[in-house]
Structures are given as C-alpha cells and as structure tokens.
Amino acid sequence: MTKSWGAVIVAAGRGSRMKTSESKQFLLLQDKPIFIHTLEVFNRIPMIKDIIVVTGAPDVRRCEEWIKQSGLHDQRTFVVSGGKERQDSVYAGLQKLETDYVLIHDGVRPFVQRDHIEACMKAAEQFGAAVLAVPVKDTIKQVSTDGIITATPDRSSLWSIQTPQAFRLSDVKEAHKLAVESGFAGTDDAMLVERLGRQVKIVEGSYTNIKITTPEDLDYAAFMQKGEREQ
Numbered sequence: 001m002t003k004s005w006g007a008v009i010v011a012a013g014r015g016s017r018m019k020t021s022e023s024k025q026f027l028l029l030q031d032k033p034i035f036i037h038t039l040e041v042f043n044r045i046p047m048i049k050d051i052i053v054v055t056g057a058p059d060v061r062r063c064e065e066w067i068k069q070s071g072l073h074d075q076r077t078f079v080v081s082g083g084k085e086r087q088d089s090v091y092a093g094l095q096k097l098e099t100d101y102v103l104i105h106d107g108v109r110p111f112v113q114r115d116h117i118e119a120c121m122k123a124a125e126q127f128g129a130a131v132l133a134v135p136v137k138d139t140i141k142q143v144s145t146d147g148i149i150t151a152t153p154d155r156s157s158l159w160s161i162q163t164p165q166a167f168r169l170s171d172v173k174e175a176h177k178l179a180v181e182s183g184f185a186g187t188d189d190a191m192l193v194e195r196l197g198r199q200v201k202i203v204e205g206s207y208t209n210i211k212i213t214t215p216e217d218l219d220y221a222a223f224m225q226k227g228e229r230e231q
C-alpha cells in the first residue's frame, strides 16, 4: 500500500544572524520571499498530501497572502503559528498532520532539489527515518573554551546534516513529546528520534542546499538564483 506523506516547512525564526529588520525567510530572492521558493519545490511533489508552513503568529496572514499570490494556494497548503525555538515550531506543525510519514524542512533552504527530497522519502520508507546530508570537506577540530585544539575526529565518518529530514509521523511526534517532557533541546529533529534508539539513514544530498543564515549566504543565494534562471 502507498504511504501518505506530509511536510512541515518551518519559517517562524527571527533570523538574528542575518541582522536584517525583516525576518530572513521573507527577504526577496528574485521578487519572491525565500520561503516561497522553498515551498515551490515541495509543491511539485504530488506524493505530498499536506504541506504545513509554520510561521510567527503575527506573520500568518501575510504568509497566506504570499502563498495565494504565488499560485501555491491549494487544498493541501496550510499556515500555522510556531514557537520560540525551531523545535517548538516543528512540534506545532507536526500536530496538524495525520499522514503516515513527514518531511521536515527549513523554510530558508530554497535550493533543495526535488530528486533529493524523493530520495529521502524512499529511504525513510525503507529505514523508518532519513536525513539529507553531505560529507564534511574541511578537517574538523574539537576546541576547548580557551581556543586550544583537543581532538581531530576522523573526517571519513563526519557528515554535515541538512534538511529535509523524513520520519514516520508517529515516531517523530513521540520523539518531540519526549523531548518536551524531559526538557531536551536538539539542533535537529533526527537527534530527538536518535534518543528513542531508532536508526536514521543518511541520504547524500548536495552542497548547494545551503541554509540561508548570515549575510554572505544571501549573496550566494542571489548568485545561485541567477544561475538557475540562465539555465
């Protein structure tokens, strides 16, 4: 039987590292807010039945308006309000879904590729959970608080983790509930599922799937967007 899929796109952050007055997910890239570019990629995948966009409570109306203007307004896209931390926003989005599986994605990763999302979906159906990632290219050091190197982990086993992250909905909801109950804060959703003792499969993605975080990422994003337009 075919499994049903939903997606949670989180776009409720403040973007403090971007240092702009507008929240970074709403900054324009080629006349469209960044989160709309992200949403467009997910919208091209018919297997995804429901898409939940999570944003700050004061931004719900304008997000709905942008979605309408972009022609993405259909029966499967809903906007809900998020929470203080990314984890709270994901949790809020998960409550709105009733599908078998879910993809969780950062609204500020607009360059994710459709084939990589689909590869994650396939791996999650096989392994229960899967995340997009790339092998680290730099040598990574562990450093003490006074700036002295304390260890050099073996690079061959290190991956830089991205989104989407795909899970059985029941597993990730259980993992988030447990995190809330135990006051655990993770930096991604896989961490919470790992705490349940479940295995999470790595799916190799692309270095271009950047999370737009700091001002230089915006220059790179504009460059990438121009390249896509000219293709």
Ligand SMILES: Nc1ccn([C@@H]2O[C@H](COP(=O)(O)OP(=O)(O)OP(=O)(O)O)[C@@H](O)[C@H]2O)c(=O)n1
Binding pocket: 010, 011, 012, 013, 014, 015, 016, 017, 018, 025, 054, 082, 083, 084, 085, 086, 087, 089, 090, 106, 107, 108, 109, 211, 212, 213
């Ligand atoms: N309370 C929050 C915090 C973050 N996010 C979302 O999680 C994604 C990744 O987070 P990050 O890049 O850290 O975004 P911000 O928290 O906005 O950035 P900063 O840490 O620089 O303030 C973004 O799409 C962001 O909108 C969210 O939905 N709710």
Ligand SMILES: C[C@](O)(CO)[C@H](O)COP(=O)(O)O
Binding pocket: 086, 106, 161, 162, 163, 187, 188, 189, 211
């Ligand atoms: C989930 C994530 O995008 C995986 O790389 C990342 O951990 C989010 O981190 P941030 O603390 O919100 O920047």
